Amino acid sequence: MSNSKIVIIGAGLSGSLLAIRLAQRGFLVELHEKRSDMRKVSMSAGRSINLALSDRGINALRLIGMDEFMLDEAIPMTGRMVHGLDGSLMLQPYSGRADEYINSISRGGLNIGLLDKAESYENITIYFDSECINADLDREICQFKKPDGSIVDVAGDLFVGTDGAGSAIRQSYFNQSARLRFSFSQQYLSAGYKELHIPPTENGGFKIEKNALHIWPRGGFMMIGLPNLDGSFTMTLFTDFEGEYGFNAIKTEEDVENYFTKYFPDAYALMPDLKRDYFINPASSLGTIKCYPWQFNGKFLLLGDAAHAVVPFYGQGMNCSFEDCVVFDQCIDQFGDDWQKVLPAVQELRKINADAIADLAVGNYTEMRDLVADPVFIKKRKLETKLEQMYPDYFSKYSMVTFRADLSYSYAQSRGDKQNEVLMKICSQTDDVDSLDTEKIMEMIRQL
Ligand SMILES: Cc1cc2nc3c(=O)[nH]c(=O)nc-3n(C[C@H](O)[C@H](O)[C@H](O)COP(=O)(O)OP(=O)(O)OC[C@H]3O[C@@H](n4cnc5c(N)ncnc54)[C@H](O)[C@@H]3O)c2cc1C
Known part of the structure; x- marks a missing residue:
């Protein structure tokens, strides 16, 4: 379609998907990722191990021809299985229609699938261990730090920052806030999250209902569990850092045992490694990032979490980031590679919706934690x-x-x-x- 060279910063979920779509359109794409190739090194425990994939995300995967491939690796979850304190179970379907369900998918598996596909395009070059440290808005370049410590300037016709919640591109905007009239807000919840684990049965089966998102609402705090293909469940405890139910109140193995036998007795019985996992896995914070503008001069654009990190309670952060890529693609349909028109259009179409899902996600914490019971x-x-x-x-x-x-x-x-x-x-x-x-x-x- 064009000889435009597009530099994408961050080969996470949205960066990899966007690279594929732009390559399919015939653009020359450079994809820079600060981490090493996740297919070659084992990644340290990081952000959620599995994710809920739903229609907006599936739509984007369909656009690049990967929806069926990815859904083959996913587990349908038809509703919330609510676990009462007394061990009672209640399935609340997500919808009255049988074909409406969400899918539990491995974050690593999804990213690897996208990277494999990206690598199959001759017009995509992926650079791992390539950390963007600055977007020079005047010289219209990005600077990358390489493993040997050298700094490399990279030029392009368009730069897209899909470098996640801690975006370096966004930081470069921030550094010139007054000039760009760049507004930025970051609001933390008092709650954070910690990942835990229910292993499979001895013969690889599921210890609790496979096709549900499990939830233990406790009014003020909660635990959820999403199934993995190997029969295990990734459990996430969401609670405040401070206070009676907070992470900081749990200091010893005995505290872990008391806390879980008191509030999550049925789950506790299924988590043999809980005491070890609890102290190995970090308690991470949760916040919402809003900013504006996302684009600068028809040359630089923020997408995905870099533009709008949301809390995970609607299961939409990735789905929304994927939908950004679909809208970007639609704007190319409309304006071709006239980036001066494409970028403002993407920004206007997405900002209002990113703000909406950010607020919906905060509201859903209350619903999941308290209202489902x-x-x-x-x-x-x-x-x-x-x-x-x-x-x-x-x-x-x-x-x-x-x-x-x-x-x-x-x-x-x-x-x-x-x-x-x-x-x-x-x-x-x-x-x-x-x-x-x-x-x-x-x-x-x-x-x-
Ligand atoms: C606990 C939790 C549960 C979640 N559950 C869900 C869910 O169920 N459903 C859902 O839709 N969403 C969920 N999300 C949100 C989802 O993880 C994010 O919205 C999604 O990962 C955003 O994709 P992204 O590509 O924008 O950013 P990321 O996936 O974070 O990718 C950013 C990439 O950029 C790289 N990078 C960072 N800085 C640089 C740099 N300076 N230079 C080069 N590369 C860089 C990173 O290494 C990374 O590979 C959840 C999030 C959390 C924290």
Whole structure:
């Protein structure tokens, strides 16, 4: 299509996917990754081991022809399996429609699959151990530090920073904040997360329901578990750092045992290595990053977590980052390689939606931690599932965010909030959801 040379910084999830798409369009792509090639070295324990992949992400994988390949490696999760303190189990389906579910997929497997595919294109060159240390906005170059300590200047027609939440490209914008009128905010939650593990059974089976996202809501804190192909579950404890339930209150193996036998007794029985894992794995912080502008001069662009890191409670960070790439691709359809037009268009289309999913994700922490065990909320989910089963035009807020890639996040947010208000009110006034007049409810919903 063009001889434009595009330099992508960060060969994580969105950078690798974007590189593939741009190569498919015929651009010359350089992909720089600060870490060593993950296919050759074992990575240290880092960010989540598995992720929930849903329709927006699948859409992007479809764009590069990798959706089926990736879904073959994923485990469908049809609902939340809520674990009560008394060991009770309750499956809350994600949707009333059988074909709407999310997928647990290995982060490493997904990244490796994308890197393998990227490497198969002659017009992509991947540089590992190549850390961007500066975007020189005036000279229109990026500077990379190589393993021998040398600094290399790289020129290009376009630079895309997909270098994650700690983006060096974003930092370069920040360093010139006044000139760029660059706004930046980073808001931490008081909670953080720690990854733990349920191993498979002796013959490689699953110790708890395979096709669900397991959740132990405890009001103020929670644990979740996502299945892996080998029969294990990656567990994540989300709790405050401080306070009675906080990470800092757990100092000894005895504390771990007391905490888990008190709050997560059924899970504790399935986690033989818990005491070791607990002290090896770090407790990491969680925050939302918003910034603007994302683009500079039609030459530099931030995408993915570099532009909008969100907390993980809607399972949308990667899905949103992948969707950025789809929108970027659509803007190339519209403007070709006229980057002066493409970049502002991407920014305008995505910023409002990135802000929406950031706020939705913070709100969903409360829902997962507290509401999934709340009686009115449980009735509301039951009613929504019924409406989704009966009416093709009803979609809950969760369904719009997760299964309707044709609707924007900001639309899903505003419509979903209005629907929730109506349904929560109805459910707070009845004990018998089954006897509600669904026709009347749908009339109210349609008029929103
Ligand atoms: C606990 C947790 C659970 C999550 N669960 C989900 C989920 O279920 N579903 C979901 O959709 N999302 C989830 N996310 C969010 C998801 O991980 C991110 O949104 C996604 O990884 C963003 O992709 P990215 O490509 O923008 O950034 P990253 O995946 O972070 O990739 C950035 C890449 O850039 C490289 N890099 C960094 N700095 C430089 C530099 N200076 N020079 C060169 N390279 C650099 C990094 O090494 C990395 O390879 C979760 C996040 C966390 C923390």
